[in-house]
Amino acid sequence: MHDPDPAFGPLARDGLVDRVAGLMAEAIVAGRVLPGARLSESTIARDLGVSRAPVREAARLLENSGLVRYRPNRGFFVRTLSSAALDNLYEFRIVIESAAIARLVARGDVEALLPRLDAQIAELYRVAEAGDDMLRQVEADMAFHRLICEGSGNPRYLAAFDQIANETKLGLMLIGRLYDSPRRMAGSHVPIRAAIAARDAQGATAAIEDHIGSARHMVTERFRSLEEGHPA
Missing domain, CATH: 1.20.120.530 (GntR ligand-binding domain-like)
Structure with a gap:
């Protein structure tokens, strides 16, 4: 089902990966995507109006900055801090x-x-x-x-x-x-x-x-x- 109140809106294509990463980071820090939540590449790509590839690359950038974690065969999840x-x-x-x-x-x-x-x-x-x-x-x-x-x-x-x-x-x-x-x-x-x-x-x-x-x-x-x- 389409989320009636998506966390992301359509995105233009210049500087795509960095802009996607920035928007994802903002959503996580602001609490619109909670710790432990799975980042659905297809849902985010749909909401932003982009393909899944830049979303996946952006998630890798956020993994490097400590905001998300990758679980093999399961995808990316918002990091749970301690x-x-x-x-x-x-x-x-x-x-x-x-x-x-x-x-x-x-x-x-x-x-x-x-x-x-x-x-x-x-x-x-x-x-x-x-x-x-x-x-x-x-x-x-x-x-x-x-x-x-x-x-x-x-x-x-x-x-x-x-x-x-x-x-x-x-x-x-x-x-x-x-x-x-x-x-x-x-x-x-x-x-x-x-x-x-x-x-x-x-x-x-x-x-x-x-x-x-x-x-x-x-x-x-x-x-x-x-x-x-x-x-x-």
């Missing part, structure tokens, strides 16, 4: 972003980056004031951190960040919130910006480690509560 997997993910983020911010302060164009960081912090506050759109908050948060990896000047840090970004977003969306208020989430980025502006490599590294470490603790603890059947 508190242990998220803890490992945040540990990896600390390694990447600590190295990126140290390189940024030592060798990056700090003066060029600061206005972009300021604009992103302003966006975090704007989203916080706008309401409880968790996806927009998460995307604004990740955009700030991506700027640091980009500003480091080492494309390897940026590539590693991009590979785990969607998995990080999915974990945050599944727990529903991180800080008690969106404004607190926005404000938690200010000390990082201040240390970068001061060109304090040690302070910047400590700030990013504290920021991501706090998020690591909150995310894993809340996810562990969900695993144990205690949503609160």
